[in-house]
Amino acid sequence: MALLSTCVANSMTKGSWIRRMFEAGIALKQEHGENAVCDFSLGNPDLPPPSIVADGMRKLSDTLDRPFSLGYMPNGGYSWAREALADHLSREQGLALTAGEIILTCGAAGGLNVLFKAILDPGDEVLALSPYFVEYGTYVGNHNGIFRTVPTATDTFSIDLDKLEGALTGRTRALILNSPNNPTGQIYSREEVSTVAALLKEKSRIAGRPIFLVADEPYRFLAYDGAEVPPLLPLYDFAVIAGSFSKNMSMPGERIGYLALSANMPGRDALMNGLIFCNRILGYVNPPVVGQHLMRAALGCQVDAGIYKKRRDAMAEVLSAAGYNFLMPKGAFYFFPKAPGGDDVAFVNKLMQHLILAVPGSGFGCPGHFRLAYCVDEAIIHRAADGMKKAFFS
Numbered sequence: 001m002a003l004l005s006t007c008v009a010n011s012m013t014k015g016s017w018i019r020r021m022f023e024a025g026i027a028l029k030q031e032h033g034e035n036a037v038c039d040f041s042l043g044n045p046d047l048p049p050p051s052i053v054a055d056g057m058r059k060l061s062d063t064l065d066r067p068f069s070l071g072y073m074p075n076g077g078y079s080w081a082r083e084a085l086a087d088h089l090s091r092e093q094g095l096a097l098t099a100g101e102i103i104l105t106c107g108a109a110g111g112l113n114v115l116f117k118a119i120l121d122p123g124d125e126v127l128a129l130s131p132y133f134v135e136y137g138t139y140v141g142n143h144n145g146i147f148r149t150v151p152t153a154t155d156t157f158s159i160d161l162d163k164l165e166g167a168l169t170g171r172t173r174a175l176i177l178n179s180p181n182n183p184t185g186q187i188y189s190r191e192e193v194s195t196v197a198a199l200l201k202e203k204s205r206i207a208g209r210p211i212f213l214v215a216d217e218p219y220r221f222l223a224y225d226g227a228e229v230p231p232l233l234p235l236y237d238f239a240v241i242a243g244s245f246s247k248n249m250s251m252p253g254e255r256i257g258y259l260a261l262s263a264n265m266p267g268r269d270a271l272m273n274g275l276i277f278c279n280r281i282l283g284y285v286n287p288p289v290v291g292q293h294l295m296r297a298a299l300g301c302q303v304d305a306g307i308y309k310k311r312r313d314a315m316a317e318v319l320s321a322a323g324y325n326f327l328m329p330k331g332a333f334y335f336f337p338k339a340p341g342g343d344d345v346a347f348v349n350k351l352m353q354h355l356i357l358a359v360p361g362s363g364f365g366c367p368g369h370f371r372l373a374y375c376v377d378e379a380i381i382h383r384a385a386d387g388m389k390k391a392f393f394s
């Protein structure tokens with residue numbers, strides 16, 4: 001007897017690569033011992049939150065004898081938290097923002113769902129560049145949108161402007177740009193994003209309604225070797241940032257994120273009211289009290305990005321020594337090498353025989369590659385060297 005809707009059952013089958021690898025990892029660890037397995041499957045940051053986060057927790061605990069200290073609040077978040085974040089983002093983006101342009105959400109994931117709920121009519125299309133974070137398709141589908149992908153350039157994963165232009169239609173409502181990118185580690189340059197902004201402006205004019213540029217930026221803090229992650233709010237009037245403190249403050253379980261609208265967006269008050277309404281009716285109601293306190297305490301701080309850089313360099317050495325073909329990531333904490341032999345699923349199974357867990361590129365709309373998440377202790381990366389070599393040559 002089918003208890004699940006066909007739609008959910010299908011999404012679970014399609015989007016389950018990371019979950020499958022996670023489950024395979026549990027079985028492998030039970031059989032061979034926790035330390036024998038090199039698990040690069042999940043983007044769950046292993047570094048502890050910056051120590052200042054504990055101050056926020058202490059301050060909050062001092063208020064718990066007061067009524068409503070953990071109570072409901074306005075659905076967009078506490079005004080003091082929105083104001084503090086507006087100040088911070090004004091500096092980051094180089095554009096003056098107020099609390100009225102910010103809504104706090106349950107992670108970037110919650111923010112994207114709130115945004116799509118607010119802006120999509122049935123049949124509206126949302127584009128993402130592939131390879132892409134696999135949940136996007138589900139988020140768009142949740143709100144009756146149609147998810148379409150546009151391939152990036154082979155090998156460099158940079159934006160293919162001709163293909164993007166070809167994919168924009170009169171039904172396109174939004175384009176998601178995820179930079180630094182999961183899974184490729186690519187960062188789109190100022191020149192690239194400026195060209196995209198000009199293209200969207202022109203296509204919006206032709207369509208007679210704005211196409212939103214959605215910057216999904218949980219990895220903004222993690223750009224190596226001085227790479228710039230260009231701020232999008234000043235570049236395009238209909239830009240929206242979906243951000244979070246899951247990765248930079250290592251607190252993904254706290255579910256604290258945000259949407260920020262460009263201060264140049266005409267009609268943004270109406271959109272903000274809609275977003276706040278959607279935060280409530282989707283059942284998020286308001287973002288967690290604890291997360292807001294921790295965010296305010298630690299705004300401007302982050303985990304030590306130098307540790308991730310050392311791990312990136314270590315992983316690059318392991319991959320190069322074995323002969324893998326890969327693009328050096330400019331940001332985030334993922335590698336997306338080519339799967340030797342071309343069959344990503346077969347190769348990931350081979351890696352498992354050597355007790356290494358990775359995720360096939362098929363799970364990101366890009367077969368022929370595999371993803372390694374290096375938010376793990378550097379010792380695990382070194383320990384994987386032998387297995388990576390054996391899998392390559394077997």
Ligand SMILES: Cc1ncc(COP(=O)(O)O)c(C=O)c1O
Nearest residue numbers: 107108109133182244246252257
């Ligand atoms: C590209 C990308 N977007 C969004 C998210 C969701 O992050 P959050 O924890 O802020 O909801 C993730 C999480 O891994 C991600 O990799």
